[in-house]
Amino acid sequence: MPSRADIRRGAEWALRLALVAMLALSLWRATHEGAPGPVTRTTRASDLTPALAAATRTDRIGALEVEMDAFPAPAQRAWLVALRRAGVEVRWRGAVPVMAVAAERVREPRAAVRMLLTSGAGAAYVLSDSAGALDSLMVPAAGATLEAADVVGPVRARQGAYLSSVVAPEATPRREVLVLGRASWESRFVSSALSEAGWRVRARIPTAPGVAVTDPAMLPLDTARYDVVVALDSTAADLGSAIVRFIATGGGLVAVGSATTMGALRSLVPARAGTRRPGRILLDTDSMSRSDLPLRPLEGLSLDALVLERRPGAVAVAVRRAGLGRVLAVGYDESWRWRMLGGVGGPADHRRWWSHAVGLVAPERDVQPSMVGSGDAAPVAVLVGALGPASLARSPALEVGQRTLPLALLILIVAALLAETASRRFRGAR
Amino acid sequence: MTDFVFATAQYESGDWDSAPMVPANIIDTIARYTSIDVAPTGVIVGLSSPAMFRYPLLYLTGHLPVRFTEAERTNLRAFAERGGLLFVDDHNHDIDGTFHKTATEELARVYGPLRPIPNTHPLYRTFFTFEDGPPTTSHELNGWGDNLVHKTLSGVERSGRLALVYSSKDYSSEWNYHPDNKRFLSVDNTKFAVNLVVYALTR
Numbered sequence: 309m310p311s312r313a314d315i316r317r318g319a320e321w322a323l324r325l326a327l328v329a330m331l332a333l334s335l336w337r338a339t340h341e342g343a344p345g346p347v348t349r350t351t352r353a354s355d356l357t358p359a360l361a362a363a364t365r366t367d368r369i370g371a372l373e374v375e376m377d378a379f380p381a382p383a384q385r386a387w388l389v390a391l392r393r394a395g396v397e398v399r400w401r402g403a404v405p406v407m408a409v410a411a412e413r414v415r416e417p418r419a420a421v422r423m424l425l426t427s428g429a430g431a432a433y434v435l436s437d438s439a440g441a442l443d444s445l446m447v448p449a450a451g452a453t454l455e456a457a458d459v460v461g462p463v464r465a466r467q468g469a470y471l472s473s474v475v476a477p478e479a480t481p482r483r484e485v486l487v488l489g490r491a492s493w494e495s496r497f498v499s500s501a502l503s504e505a506g507w508r509v510r511a512r513i514p515t516a517p518g519v520a521v522t523d524p525a526m527l528p529l530d531t532a533r534y535d536v537v538v539a540l541d542s543t544a545a546d547l548g549s550a551i552v553r554f555i556a557t558g559g560g561l562v563a564v565g566s567a568t569t570m571g572a573l574r575s576l577v578p579a580r581a582g583t584r585r586p587g588r589i590l591l592d593t594d595s596m597s598r599s600d601l602p603l604r605p606l607e608g609l610s611l612d613a614l615v616l617e618r619r620p621g622a623v624a625v626a627v628r629r630a631g632l633g634r635v636l637a638v639g640y641d642e643s644w645r646w647r648m649l650g651g652v653g654g655p656a657d658h659r660r661w662w663s664h665a666v667g668l669v670a671p672e673r674d675v676q677p678s679m680v681g682s683g684d685a686a687p688v689a690v691l692v693g694a695l696g697p698a699s700l701a702r703s704p705a706l707e708v709g710q711r712t713l714p715l716a717l718l719i720l721i722v723a724a725l726l727a728e729t730a731s732r733r734f735r736g737a738r
Numbered sequence: 739m740t741d742f743v744f745a746t747a748q749y750e751s752g753d754w755d756s757a758p759m760v761p762a763n764i765i766d767t768i769a770r771y772t773s774i775d776v777a778p779t780g781v782i783v784g785l786s787s788p789a790m791f792r793y794p795l796l797y798l799t800g801h802l803p804v805r806f807t808e809a810e811r812t813n814l815r816a817f818a819e820r821g822g823l824l825f826v827d828d829h830n831h832d833i834d835g836t837f838h839k840t841a842t843e844e845l846a847r848v849y850g851p852l853r854p855i856p857n858t859h860p861l862y863r864t865f866f867t868f869e870d871g872p873p874t875t876s877h878e879l880n881g882w883g884d885n886l887v888h889k890t891l892s893g894v895e896r897s898g899r900l901a902l903v904y905s906s907k908d909y910s911s912e913w914n915y916h917p918d919n920k921r922f923l924s925v926d927n928t929k930f931a932v933n934l935v936v937y938a939l940t941r
Contacts, residue, residue: 491774491939492742493794500821504897513940515865516772521940594788594816642740648791648820655820 316731323728330721337717347371353402354378354469360387363396373699376402378469379687389694399699400691405431408686409465411476414455415535416667417506419479421459426451427467434466474685482535485666486526487511488547489540494564497644498540498662501655505663510534514543529554535670536560539567540641548572556631560669565604565641578613578628579606579637585622587645596649598661604639613637616668627668634669742768742939744780745793747824749810752802752837755782756829757910759917760797766917767928768935772865785810794822795938799829799910804841806848814848818894818901823938831875831883831908838906845894849902852892861891861900865936866929872905873930875912883908899941903934 310318348371351359356374363369364387372391374380380388392398407427414420423442425433429449435442438461445452464473485507489495495513502509510523529537529550537544537551537559544551544567555561555576563573568581581604588600605622609615616636617625624639647658684690692698744761748754761780768776783790786809790796796817806814817824826845828838846852855861857871871890878887884906894902913928920926 491772491936493740493939496794496939496941497821500897500899511940514773515936515940519772519865521864521936594791644794645792648794648822649788652816 313735316735320728320731323724323731327721327724327728330717330724334717334721348373348397350375352377353380353384353400356380356384360384360391363391369396371397371399374398374400376400376404376691376698379404379471379684379691382684385691385694392695398695400695401698404688404691404698405467405470406688407431407433407465407467407470407472408689409435409463409472409474410685411459411463411474413477413479414667415482415670415672416663417482418457418663419482420455420457421463421476423454423456423463423465423476424451425454425465431467436464436466437461470687472684472687482507482670483531484508484510484534485536485538486529486534487513487538487540488544488567489513489538489564490543491515491521492540493644493648494642495540497647497658498538501647501659501662502538502666504655505659507663507666512543529559531557531559531671534559536562536666538562538564538666539570539573540564542566542570545570545572552576555633555635558632558671560633560666560671561630561635562638562665562669563635564638568606568637573635576630576635577610577637578626578635579609579623581605581637581639581641582607587642594649595651596646596654598640598643598646598657601640601646602642604641606637606639625665633671636665636669638665741775741777742935743777743793744768744935745783745790745796746780747790747796747798748782748784749798749800749804750786750807751805752800754798754800756800757827757914759914760799760910762917763913763915763920763928764797764931764935766920767926767932770926771929771932772936774935774939785813788813790817791820791822794820795935796822796824797827798824799827800837800841801829801835803836803839804844806844811844811848818849818896821896821899821901823900823903823934825903825905825934827905827908827910829908829910831877831906831911833884833886833906835883842892842904845902845904849894852894852902852904854890855893855900855903857890859900860941861903861933861937863933864940865932868930868933872907873927875907875909875927877908877911900937 347368349359349363349369350373352375354377359372363372388398405428410424412422414422423435425447427447431447433447434444437459442456443454459476462473462475464471485502487495487499487509491513499509499511510526512520512522512526514520529547537554548570549572551561552572563577565581568577585603585605587602599619603619603622603624606626609626610628613626613628615623615626627634627636643658647655650657744765746761765776765780768774783793786807790813826841830837832838842852862868862871874887877883888906892904893900
């Protein structure tokens with residue numbers, strides 16, 4: 309039976325052997341630096357390029373974990389995807405803000421850029437283009453919409469280090485608008501408002517049986533010449549079938565008051581104008597607003613009608629798609645009073661409202677999708693699409709990387725050396 | 739929709755009501771020749787009242803000196819900016835008369851300088867065609883007033899549309915007769931008023 313001293317000596321030998329083995333392993337690791345292995349490298353998105361370069365140059369990095377403190381640039385994102393396809397496991401984590409920005413040209417002659425921003429409620433954003441800041445805002449739950457006369461380069465929405473960007477489509481000239489109505493102040497001032505807003509307006513205004521004030525070359529009525537027809541009353545009835553064809557091929561129609569009740573247009577309009585409700589009597593004031601106008605409330609809304617404006621107990625404006633075109637029904641048939649009696653801002657308000665109404669139904673054939681050419685309009689969606697969902701947060705203790713293994717080996721070597729030396733010293737040996 | 743209402747402008751100085759039969763004759767003419775829905779009676783509206791903005795075509799005449807109040811000037815400026823058309827006629831038919839001198843001075847303060855309206859203007863072709871520009875009046879042909887036949891009207895445009903038409907031809911006398919007497923005329927002398935109304939409603 310071995311004595312305690314034999315056992316102790318045996319343990320010392322075992323420690324010596326272990327030391328030699330661990331030193332051999334360290335030597336092997338030192339001489340085999342380029343050997344493949346399941347090494348995970350952790351980096352931040354704000355400092356991603358060196359890690360990408362390292363992961364590309366050496367095959368020792370088997371996994372790359374990215375802390376998303378910012379969104380990677382499109383090139384970096386493509387690089388990550390390429391690494392993944394090359395066999396490197398790419399993971400990402402971090403509480404990134406869900407955000408998306410879109411930009412479209414308003415379908416009006418001025419062709420302003422409308423920016424739509426959606427994000428978590430209450431998030432603070434700064435919008436800018438290549439020329440500088442456009443605006444800053446807190447995004448409400450329903451998202452935010454802003455308009456700018458024009459933008460230079462891509463539109464960027466920034467929340468801290470997180471950036472979303474989109475390229476606005478190019479502005480293209482609008483086609484003409486045909487106004488059909490009887491000789492009245494409504495015809496006159498709707499035409500004026502649209503002209504002043506930059507629309508090229510042709511009009512046909514009957515003034516007597518068989519006599520009309522008509523712009524030359526009014527017909528044919530087709531989408532090659534016109535964007536929108538504005539029918540202010542039932543005098544458009546003789547062009548009913550032409551208007552139906554025009555809408556079917558992508559044109560827009562604004563039908564006002566009695567124009568919504570014309571038989572030919574019945575299948576197109578989203579609703580029909582009902583019995584007139586008088587406006588507010590404002591004898592001695594110059595402050596009429598749209599809500600003070602007389603109204604023919606829209607009735608019998610079609611199932612696909614979208615209500616755009618309501619008045620107490622009534623629908624004032626509604627829109628629907630018909631064929632390839634769109635049709636807007638308007639219950640205000642005396643909007644000219646708003647322009648004349650709406651105070652200093654009346655003409656501008658009236659002009660803006662009418663231009664917007666016509667723009668709503670104008671064809672969008674020349675509007676390019678804002679996502680084209682820009683992969684960062686919805687960066688989180690793009691990120692998930694490229695790299696998959698975020699990985700769960702992992703404990704650093706579970707990670708085994710190129711730095712942790714040599715350190716553990718060193719600790720084991722030192723501990724074994726100390727134990728073996730102490731054992732020999734305590735038993736009096738050298 | 740509401741009918742067209744013929745409105746006569748009332749101003750604080752002068753005799754704004756010097757031609758009281760004109761509205762009835764013009765209303766008769768509009769109803770006779772056009773399909774425009776016209777109110778059977780005209781209205782009188784003060785230039786200092788916001789109510790004037792309810793009538794985008796205003797007729798103004800008189801014999802006596804015209805001095806607008808500040809409120810009248812302010813309203814007329816807004817009226818022009820919003821798209822209203824003011825038709826002013828010198829009931830004296832006299833470019834040396836007090837109405838012409840004072841009215842043109844006041845109008846120039848409000849609208850800027852008056853310029854001749856070319857006789858090719860759409861105003862003369864928008865319903866009836868007047869090849870030679872504004873039709874002459876019997877007062878011109880009879881040598882009354884300034885003893886001149888005025889070849890053109892004057893005016894001011896805003897955004898490519900007439901905002902002011904000024905006449906020295908004395909249409910107020912020409913059109914100021916009882917409507918029942920129109921049947922005795924071989925040629926209806928109020929046809930030019932139709933062009934004024936149609937122009938205002940369509941251009």
